[in-house]
Amino acid sequence: xxxxxxxxxxxxxxxxxxxxxxxxxxxxxxxxxxxxxxxxxxxxxxxxxxxxxxxxxxxxxxxxxxxxxxxxxxxxxxxxxxxxxxxxxxxxxxxxxxxxxxxxxxxxxxxxxxxx
Amino acid sequence: xxxxxxxxxxxxxxxxxxxxxxxxxxxxxxxxxxxxxxxxxxxxxxxxxxxxxxxxxxxxxxxxxxxxxxxxxxxxxxxxxxxxxxxxxxxxxxxxxxxxxxxxxxxxxxxxxxxx
Amino acid sequence: xxxxxxxxxxxxxxxxxxxxxxxxxxxxxxxxxxxxxxxxxxxxxxxxxxxxxxxxxxxxxxxxxxxxxxxxxxxxxxxxxxxxxxxxxxxxxxxxxxxxxxxxxxxxxxxxxxxx
Amino acid sequence: xxxxxxxxxxxxxxxxxxxxxxxxxxxxxxxxxxxxxxxxxxxxxxxxxxxxxxxxxxxxxxxxxxxxxxxxxxxxxxxxxxxxxxxxxxxxxxxxxxxxxxxxxxxxxxxxxxxx
Numbered sequence: 073x074x075x076x077x078x079x080x081x082x083x084x085x086x087x088x089x090x091x092x093x094x095x096x097x098x099x100x101x102x103x104x105x106x107x108x109x110x111x112x113x114x115x116x117x118x119x120x121x122x123x124x125x126x127x128x129x130x131x132x133x134x135x136x137x138x139x140x141x142x143x144x145x146x147x148x149x150x151x152x153x154x155x156x157x158x159x160x161x162x163x164x165x166x167x168x169x170x171x172x173x174x175x176x177x178x179x180x181x182x183x184x185x186x187x188x
Numbered sequence: 189x190x191x192x193x194x195x196x197x198x199x200x201x202x203x204x205x206x207x208x209x210x211x212x213x214x215x216x217x218x219x220x221x222x223x224x225x226x227x228x229x230x231x232x233x234x235x236x237x238x239x240x241x242x243x244x245x246x247x248x249x250x251x252x253x254x255x256x257x258x259x260x261x262x263x264x265x266x267x268x269x270x271x272x273x274x275x276x277x278x279x280x281x282x283x284x285x286x287x288x289x290x291x292x293x294x295x296x297x298x299x300x301x302x303x304x
Numbered sequence: 305x306x307x308x309x310x311x312x313x314x315x316x317x318x319x320x321x322x323x324x325x326x327x328x329x330x331x332x333x334x335x336x337x338x339x340x341x342x343x344x345x346x347x348x349x350x351x352x353x354x355x356x357x358x359x360x361x362x363x364x365x366x367x368x369x370x371x372x373x374x375x376x377x378x379x380x381x382x383x384x385x386x387x388x389x390x391x392x393x394x395x396x397x398x399x400x401x402x403x404x405x406x407x408x409x410x411x412x413x414x415x416x417x418x419x420x
Numbered sequence: 421x422x423x424x425x426x427x428x429x430x431x432x433x434x435x436x437x438x439x440x441x442x443x444x445x446x447x448x449x450x451x452x453x454x455x456x457x458x459x460x461x462x463x464x465x466x467x468x469x470x471x472x473x474x475x476x477x478x479x480x481x482x483x484x485x486x487x488x489x490x491x492x493x494x495x496x497x498x499x500x501x502x503x504x505x506x507x508x509x510x511x512x513x514x515x516x517x518x519x520x521x522x523x524x525x526x527x528x529x530x531x532x533x534x535x536x
Contacts (some may be wrong), residue, residue, distance in 0.1 A: 092296035110226035111459030141281035165257035180208035227343030311512035373513035397489035402424035
């Protein structure tokens, strides 16, 4: 069975190879594209008051979903180019955050809050 | 076997539940945090000339890896909150891009180039 | 009398010339740095609920002020490099927005709302 | 004579007052909109190789100019809402950078380079 992230990595490799687009996929270009997509994902939320961001109208929701897909695709492609193991890096980050924010002292506190 | 994205989703759910941090994880807050992390990921690349972005010094590379992890974590958490199937959305996006950029007319062209 | 934007432009020209840093100030590099600074300006607001963003603690406020300065400096420098007249471009944009959002139909409506 | 930044501040105040849009201009909303516009300004540069970013095609250049205007407008509006003196803050930042990067040790060095 192929993992989700590995499957996407391979699909993106094939996509770029078929179009000879590998030449555009420098790490800097990919990191830039990722930041641009992340801002596009933020855009539909920019004027929403509290509570309005949970029930998005259907077209907005479809746009948000497409932007989330773009963010993931650029992230997976950048990881491939830099040789980063995304899943391992993400679990390592959760472990570091767990140390930094111990359950007993962080509970419910927004002052301490600074990470997922 | 648990998929990579499902495993991360569950780890983040447990992390937030233990700290009672769910209250901070509105879609808008998560989308904002994701955009901030994506910009932090871009930062080490901002003054690099062509070719300098492939061999990053060890500390820069470690920082890049940590920022990539943050982007993935916020993306997975946002998807969980909005009920988005990330893997399916990403494959759907690749399929749409394949239609938009047919191999025969897109090959090697940077003018046509506008997507992964 | 020198205008605010012209004064900053000249100060930045002198700053870069003295350090021989003009070579790093390509439009793309400057646009990237500007986006990174804009995200840093957003960061202190990312977990704040409604109303919490008006009275920032002193250190946060000082950081916000410094990030706003950075955004302005990169914007002025980019305008200098591209030959853009910032003040004229901004007034032209307000005029276009005024046409796009007529007072009578836009009044108090958040649905219409999409620009300053 | 009215200064450029003061003139824009007043034009934006009138624009918002006429439309009753002040209610949407919380600092967080404005900082978010600014970051989104900064990313839109970055977008046309994202795939450009070195040297390609100086002579932009006319439509791209017009788009870049409009995005720069948007960034300035949101910045001026945010400064108004937070009571920040943009011009003074920008000159103070240049002075701090001049101390941090003395001419003699920073000259032409990209390793030292980290600010305008």
